[in-house]
Amino acid sequence: MHDSYSELILPFGSSSQLTEEYINASGGIRHGKLMEHLDSLAGSISYKHMLGPxxxxxxxxxxxxxxxxxASVDRLDMLAPLDPTRNLRLSGQVIYTGHSSMEVAVKMETIGMGHPDQTVLLGRFSMVCRDANTHRAKQVNPLVISTPQEQAxxxxxxxxxQRRQSSALRSLSLVPxxxxxxxxxxxxxxxxxxxxKHEPSQFSTSGEVWMGDTKLEKCMQMFPQERNVHQKVFGGYLMRLAHELGFANASMFTQNHVRFLSLDGISxxxxxxxxxxxxxxxxxxxxxxxxxEYPSLVHVGVKANVVDIGTGSEQTTNDFRFTWYREKADAVHRRVVPKTYQEAMLWLEGKRALELGAKIRGLRRKI
Structure with missing residues (x-):
């Protein structure tokens, strides 16, 4: 397992030029850009597992x-705010393999600068291996376990x-x-x-807002500067775009500054x-x-569709789910209300995601 371990150091504490490239409008670090690195790191770790250390x-x-x-990102959970004055270490390794799949655990830690290392994010990527000619599933190297820590x-x-497979069977697109x-x-x-009593727009001061009135979208062309080794758009770039749009939506909906709490899933x-x-x-x-712990949570979905400019038809390529929390607890809480059956199912999916996040945080506190 340790053969696939890889890490990347971002020296924010010692490089003001690097910090300037990542700084956001509030003086923090742009999470979306870090997600690009995490996706790239997960890919590098997977290739390292297949090709050797x-x-x-x-x-x-x-x-x-x-x-x-x-194939998917199961979760990325923020455990503590990022400190833009400290160096950041991104690391990970393959922790489980199936026939053609690999589970990659990733971690972000603030390090050095006279303080003890602190883990600020934990996450998991699911990667799959394909034959370069047939594009069918290709068997990955089996994983050798060496220590009790690796066994855990x-x-x-x-x-x-197993939980991902169970959740797929319980999907509201399949069962009631x-x-x-x-x-x-x-x-x-x-x-x-x-x-x-609902206002027709999420920009009103009403406490309840129809879900259909909370849509926010943007269209853009995909350029070759964002391609990956397969000559397609890099998945981490899509994660950044989705994160930034979701943040804008959550901020405008709450009418307050929000902080990123978790990426609850990407397909x-x-x-x-x-x-x-x-x-x-x-x-x-x-x-x-x-x-x-977080009395005002906002769960946001972002869907990515490729548009056929000749016919106008669209195909969904990615489905992202994020959770943010509002910083000002004393502000008026706004509630999103579904109107159609489809929106009701999305509302329940969001409810499940927030309940799972609360359960994971509860287990972590016990540890």
Missing amino acids: TVETLGRIQERGFYIVT LHRIGEVMK PSSSEAEALHSYYLQYGQGG FARPVPIGSILRLTSQILHTSTTDM
Whole structure:
């Protein structure tokens, strides 16, 4: 397992020029740019697992006979705010392998500058290996476990894969919501979705807002400067675009500054071609005031579609889910209210994501 370990140091504490490239409008570090690095790191770790720890260059994909792509991102959880005055270490390794898949655990830590190292983010990527000629699943190298610590990581990777498979079977696109979820949805709609008190725009001061009024989107052309080794748009770049649009939506919806809490999941359905038109659409899916640690949570979905400029038809390439929390707890809380059945299912998906995040934080506090 340790053969695939890789790390990247970003010397924010000692390089003002680097900090200037990553700084956001509030004086912090742009999370979206760090996500680009994490996706690239997960890919490098996966190739290192397949090619060996001494590999220095990837070379031509056809000569290697295989390629690796990101299938999904299970979670990225922020554990503490980033300190822009300290160096940042991004690291990770393969912790579990299936027939053609690899679970990659990643970590971000603030290091040095006279303070003890602090873990600020933990996350997991699911990578898959494909034959370069047939594009079918290709078997990956089995994982050798050497220490009790590696055995514990391997068990975590196995549990994560099983949980992802279980969640897929419980998807609301396949099965109806549970009776408790249906009851919660009905109660919420009776309390907030009736009475005609909603304003037609999320920019109003009303406490309740129709989900359909929270959409925010942008269209842009994909240029070759953002291509990966497969000559498609780099997945980390898409993560950054989705994160920045989601942040803008969450900020305008809450009418306050928000902080990133978690990336709750990303699915990669198909690659994005260079030269294509990409439509990114964000929407507020769920809001919550029940979390004691974060009393004002906003769950945002961002969908990426490739637009066929000849026919106008669209194909979904990625589905992103993020959670932010509002910094000012004393501000008026705004609630998103679904109006259609499809929106109701999205509302329940957001509810599930926030409940899972709260459960993970609770387990971490016990540890």
